[in-house]
Amino acid sequence: MPKQTVVSRYHHGNLRQSFIDAACEYLKHASAESLSLRELAREIGVSQTAHYRHFKSKNALFAAIAIDGFELLHKVISEAQEKHEEDFSVTFTEVGLAYVNWAITNPEKYQMLHDSLLIDIAQYPALLTASKQSFEDLTNLIEKGIAIGFFIPRAVPELAGAMWVCVHGIASLLMTRSKMLSAADVDNPAAQAIEQLSQDPRATIELLVQSIRR
Amino acid sequence: MPKQTVVSRYHHGNLRQSFIDAACEYLKHASAESLSLRELAREIGVSQTAHYRHFKSKNALFAAIAIDGFELLHKVISEAQEKHEEDFSVTFTEVGLAYVNWAITNPEKYQMLHDSLLIDIAQYPALLTASKQSFEDLTNLIEKGIAIGFFIPRAVPELAGAMWVCVHGIASLLMTRSKMLSAADVDNPAAQAIEQLSQDPRATIELLVQSIRR
DNA sequence: GGCCTAAGTTGACAACGTAAACATCTAAGC
DNA sequence: GCTTAGATGTTTACGTTGTCAACTTAGGCC
Incomplete structure (x- = not known):
């Protein structure tokens, strides 16, 4: 009898990420409401409670997805910013576009990222810091725009809020479509x-950016 | 023995609306995900399957809330429009504000109204027509604004989309807060x-309206 | 080489959405 | 005014879910 080529599968090896990936895949086409942990476990091929070694609850899995999401979003925005440094007008538009494109490419993460603000951000400190960082990307840009006279001189939260409204509004409506x-x-x-x-x-x-142009 | 003063309660009398109201009350402070039909039934004081005489499923209850929501929204917008007819600038702002205020006052309805677009609009024709009517309120205003030279002369869907983005974005972010x-x-x-x-x-x-002003 | 602990499993529980069969009330027609 | 059909509410049941406690397995450290 030949040597068993399939090694022991009692330990999955990367179950945590597998659950996150499977959940994201599912959430691309359905709502968080209908996601079943047991179904994910069946897909992955582990027992129905295996996830409890990695996530304290279903919401904890969602929070993990949201944290992942915030980090990815931050990266995407930073890249867009570095790529278009020459002209501030271009920078700002491209960052906004990067935000929107990322959201519609990863609707499940964006949804979680937004839903997480509603539900249990207080319970997950990592989530809070991740969300702060993402928003700072926006306020920093707004501050710079005001400083160089590109935007009208108003309070930062006011302008940041208005632009957040725009990109979130677009992302939210486009996710509806997707x-x-x-x-x-x-x-x-x-x-x-x-x-x-x-x-x-x-x-x-x-x-929409025209509305806050000087 | 005195006459029985408590009339028969076998038939509730207005169970359908009671379920909608109880669901709305619940959804003001929690997510649709966590709503339990059995819990609503317990609150109302009927059996755990009584709702099946009025709603074919949980989603059908949500759809009913969404339809209610669209009709209320249409009414609120129409009223705002009639109340501020003198100056188009005022009219448009007030309609937008009425939309936002209605959304944050009835977050559960607004949520359903928006979620309904995602999930099962095709299954509920009444939902489709109600949503069309609400959006027509916006396009009609935009058309008028273009006609009188208040807005820049661009395609209606483009301007309507931009303004939808704004009011929905504001409403969505404010619901997060609420x-x-x-x-x-x-x-x-x-x-x-x-x-x-x-x-x-x-x-x-x-x-934000400035961005589409002529 | 034995043990500790992280990782996965088994079995159980209460709650849920839904369905079918049954009970009760209401109103319309004779 | 009685009958009866249909609408409304109930009971019982089924399969599924999230979670918990107790158990098993495997790999790394002394």
């Missing part, structure tokens, strides 16, 4: 607007 | 921005 599987009704004006938004998010960002 | 029960961190810039937004949503609306 989850509406087949409902691209031609006669639905709301769907039309979302379609328009989807095909050229940069145009809308550029438009 | 559900963050105690977390008004002073040192959290994101919370600061939301607080600012909350105290004067009109200012942000007026600011």
